[in-house]
Amino acid sequence: MELWTGALNLGLLYSFMAIGMYISYKVYKFADITADGSFTSGAAVTAVLIVNGVNPYFAICFSFLAGMAAGSLTGLIHTKFKINGLLAGILVMTGLYSVNLRIMGRANIPLIDLHGFLTALEKANPGMNNELWTALCLLPGIIIFAILFALFLKTDFGILIRAAGNNALMVRANGGNVDMLIIFGIALANGLVALSGSLVVQYQGFADIGMGIGSLVFGLASVIIGDSLIRVRNIYLKIAGVVLGSILFRLLVALALYVGLNPNDLKLITAIFVFITIVASGAFSKHSISLRHILKNKSSVVIIALILITAAGYFVSKNFLRTPASERKYRIGIMLPNESEIMTSTVNGFREEMTRLGYEEGRDIEIIEQNAHGDIPTLNSIADNLLNRKVDIFLSISTQSTQVLYKKVKNTPVLFATVADPFTIGVGISDTDHPQNITGIYGAMPVGSLLDIVVKIHGEKIKLGSIWNPSLANSDFTIKLLEKEILKRENITFIPEHINSSNDILQASQRLGTQSIHAFYFVNDIMLFAGFESAVKISRTKKIPIYAGDFEKLPSGAMITIGYDYTAVGRQAADKIIEIMKGKKPADMPYEKNKVIITGINLDVAKELGIKIPDEIFKNANMIFEFGELKIVK
Amino acid sequence: MIKTENIYKIFNKGTADEVVSIRDTSIEIKKGEFVTVIGTNGSGKTTLLNLIAGAVIPDSGKIIISGNDVTHRKDYERAEIISRVFQNPFSGTAPDMTIAENLLCAFNRGKKHLPLIKLNKKLIAFFKERLSHLEMKLEDRIDSLIGSLSGGQRQAITLLMAVINEPQVLLLDEHTAALDPKSAGQIIKLTRRFIETPGLTVMMVTHSMNQALELGSRIIMMHNGEIIDDISGPLRQRLTTDDLLCKFAEVRKKEMLTDELFRQFANEYI
Numbered sequence A: 001m002e003l004w005t006g007a008l009n010l011g012l013l014y015s016f017m018a019i020g021m022y023i024s025y026k027v028y029k030f031a032d033i034t035a036d037g038s039f040t041s042g043a044a045v046t047a048v049l050i051v052n053g054v055n056p057y058f059a060i061c062f063s064f065l066a067g068m069a070a071g072s073l074t075g076l077i078h079t080k081f082k083i084n085g086l087l088a089g090i091l092v093m094t095g096l097y098s099v100n101l102r103i104m105g106r107a108n109i110p111l112i113d114l115h116g117f118l119t120a121l122e123k124a125n126p127g128m129n130n131e132l133w134t135a136l137c138l139l140p141g142i143i144i145f146a147i148l149f150a151l152f153l154k155t156d157f158g159i160l161i162r163a164a165g166n167n168a169l170m171v172r173a174n175g176g177n178v179d180m181l182i183i184f185g186i187a188l189a190n191g192l193v194a195l196s197g198s199l200v201v202q203y204q205g206f207a208d209i210g211m212g213i214g215s216l217v218f219g220l221a222s223v224i225i226g227d228s229l230i231r232v233r234n235i236y237l238k239i240a241g242v243v244l245g246s247i248l249f250r251l252l253v254a255l256a257l258y259v260g261l262n263p264n265d266l267k268l269i270t271a272i273f274v275f276i277t278i279v280a281s282g283a284f285s286k287h288s289i290s291l292r293h294i295l296k297n298k299s300s301v302v303i304i305a306l307i308l309i310t311a312a313g314y315f316v317s318k319n320f321l322r323t324p325a326s327e328r329k330y331r332i333g334i335m336l337p338n339e340s341e342i343m344t345s346t347v348n349g350f351r352e353e354m355t356r357l358g359y360e361e362g363r364d365i366e367i368i369e370q371n372a373h374g375d376i377p378t379l380n381s382i383a384d385n386l387l388n389r390k391v392d393i394f395l396s397i398s399t400q401s402t403q404v405l406y407k408k409v410k411n412t413p414v415l416f417a418t419v420a421d422p423f424t425i426g427v428g429i430s431d432t433d434h435p436q437n438i439t440g441i442y443g444a445m446p447v448g449s450l451l452d453i454v455v456k457i458h459g460e461k462i463k464l465g466s467i468w469n470p471s472l473a474n475s476d477f478t479i480k481l482l483e484k485e486i487l488k489r490e491n492i493t494f495i496p497e498h499i500n501s502s503n504d505i506l507q508a509s510q511r512l513g514t515q516s517i518h519a520f521y522f523v524n525d526i527m528l529f530a531g532f533e534s535a536v537k538i539s540r541t542k543k544i545p546i547y548a549g550d551f552e553k554l555p556s557g558a559m560i561t562i563g564y565d566y567t568a569v570g571r572q573a574a575d576k577i578i579e580i581m582k583g584k585k586p587a588d589m590p591y592e593k594n595k596v597i598i599t600g601i602n603l604d605v606a607k608e609l610g611i612k613i614p615d616e617i618f619k620n621a622n623m624i625f626e627f628g629e630l631k632i633v634k
Numbered sequence B: 001m002i003k004t005e006n007i008y009k010i011f012n013k014g015t016a017d018e019v020v021s022i023r024d025t026s027i028e029i030k031k032g033e034f035v036t037v038i039g040t041n042g043s044g045k046t047t048l049l050n051l052i053a054g055a056v057i058p059d060s061g062k063i064i065i066s067g068n069d070v071t072h073r074k075d076y077e078r079a080e081i082i083s084r085v086f087q088n089p090f091s092g093t094a095p096d097m098t099i100a101e102n103l104l105c106a107f108n109r110g111k112k113h114l115p116l117i118k119l120n121k122k123l124i125a126f127f128k129e130r131l132s133h134l135e136m137k138l139e140d141r142i143d144s145l146i147g148s149l150s151g152g153q154r155q156a157i158t159l160l161m162a163v164i165n166e167p168q169v170l171l172l173d174e175h176t177a178a179l180d181p182k183s184a185g186q187i188i189k190l191t192r193r194f195i196e197t198p199g200l201t202v203m204m205v206t207h208s209m210n211q212a213l214e215l216g217s218r219i220i221m222m223h224n225g226e227i228i229d230d231i232s233g234p235l236r237q238r239l240t241t242d243d244l245l246c247k248f249a250e251v252r253k254k255e256m257l258t259d260e261l262f263r264q265f266a267n268e269y270i
């Protein structure tokens, strides 16, 4: 049930975006990728305003205006500078990424326990299922908005806007300023996209810099589904179709998860689906009259496709997913936001430890593992799906998963792991004072131990350089932690080089290389690791050793690695889950810190750079890389 | 009413494709005059109309309409006074919108297009009445999409849109050239009817010498970006197709056109 109502709510919240895309795509025939940026802008503005105590309804209005500003910029570039619409959109979207990051100040802002527009609604809930109640409240609001919007399109001004997208020459000849009309239309479209962003943030309880990625295609999918279902010319029904398209699209996503499709394939499926629908609609309207007779029109094709998918889903779920009640095993739902090494190591450690302790998957326990592969809205759907599958416990890997689950799950136990700091996201106040259904294992990078080692090798007075990408939650958090720790020690100068993507790593490393730093610290992050090789190049030529957080980087050229052993974190999680299986309550279980720190040394690199590793560090190392081979020493 | 002073329009200035479309052209057209414009292909007829409408801005010179210097005003800013019908019957109407919605855009020409719903029963009745003048039974299809109509029907609607809120200037650029002879005849009939409004100034470009002689009170002949002849008054009344051919012959001598080109010329115009 949660799966479907959750998807319904997402569909309703995203329907403003779909209506916006209807303007840009259907009225102005222009796939406006500004949406990917303006969605996040709406989210960012709302998150920052709400955190600063602004009334959430004002926050929604400001988000709308922010989206309009972004859209009018795209419109302006497109009309006044005669730049192709797609290109104009790409330009603005790219620029917005930095602007959004400036607005937010960091990659992720939690809104837990702050007042959003939904908080008031939740308070008024007469005891219904929360998602259902939210849907019941949202529905009339959206119906009223859709009617008003359709009415707007029927006014003289609305007619002129539509005409401007249809025949610009005719509008000019009749006194319409086509450029202004297009700018206004694109601004309005992006205002609505940002409005969706604002609402989704309040619904899911946090804003994330990456949450707008894919908005364009998802919005188009909604518009196209709606358009193929509603084949009449009535504007009210057309707008209703777009809202319906948005809901159906989210239901399709939920269905795909329910059937057990890999969420990663979802984007491919969406792209293919949109492609086929566009091609099919073109084919039906122009040629194949005979086909048309058989299938009547494309709405029936979409309906048939939906029915087929639903039937397939039902069949699969009936036959493969459901286990008879008597045989029902303890069901563990694992939720991951992406495939970074620390996340997957945690899960591997967990799985191995469960097996070692005699809990065999399939025999004693059931594990459902779902990965959002970097797409935040999918985390919501995964949570809904796991709730729907009635998991007995959630294993929540990472901060984002935990934020989603904290908001959605009130009764099922949640065990988080590989979270840097649960208190900054509002999940609890101290290790013992925390939500009754949640417990977990946390710990940020052991930056103190890192600095100790650096000082032991290079002496007291040193320069430490690092690369800092503020749009990556991990990188940002670790660098700030490091800065704090360095403040405590007088003689260390810290030089963080600012970058925007992994493509900048080579240049940033070169800049660090010219600043005569003694040590180069490379933060653990899946995105940053993509550019690790370029840092190694500079390390070799400039004779600057690299310190990294993950021992997997020893063979690639890091001199020292120091970081938590995430497989050990996974093992800790297994112990905890077994305790909960045996009846212990999360409320009675204090949060725990990550326990095992792994230190690794690459002696080949040390020799090459002419650096002597003090005996004390050598003795404490867990991993040694020498003569091209990695050895575990303890 | 309309006055141009030494206007020049050069396209692709400074490139190999440079074309002087309008060269030092001055003309004055009085209120209520009906001017037909003839000339060879590429002689600058469309450009002259576009300059007057504001779709093209001159490189130098002045354009004065109703005593106001409008040289640098955009076409949509001049639409209050000027309405246009294009050669392409698909240019003047929005295909994915209904007949009523298209008429509404024209009805609001020169006024503010406000976010209010003006398209009520009364206005629709008025539109239907106007549509009935076209004698194409379009009043029964007022909610059909324009895209479902024929070229002739669309051109008739464009013409109706051009006159629906009584403009002061009407610019017709070969508005029958893309139609079959029957539809062209119909459109000419309608044109005659609609221009009867007193005080309406009309410029009509045409390729048909008969049309040029049948309609209007003044003929302008263009060649190579210049007005080479301008005939009005009693002289215009007596003008015949033979006279016009003589004029072309003069052009031929002046420009030293080959005989073949001249024949092509004559064929095209009669």
Ligand SMILES: Nc1ncnc2c1ncn2[C@@H]1O[C@H](COP(=O)(O)OP(=O)(O)OP(=O)(O)O)[C@@H](O)[C@H]1O
Residues within 6 Å of the ligand: B011, B012, B019, B020, B021, B039, B040, B041, B042, B043, B044, B045, B046, B047, B048
């Ligand atoms: N937008 C433009 N860009 C470049 N050249 C142009 C443009 N518009 C017109 N021209 C050129 O200006 C000249 C005059 O063109 P114009 O369309 O005014 O001629 P016309 O008398 O209307 O011809 P036709 O009888 O073929 O319609 C032509 O040589 C044409 O190629």
Ligand SMILES: [Mg+2]
Residues within 6 Å of the ligand: B045, B046, B047, B173
């Ligand atoms: Mg022309």
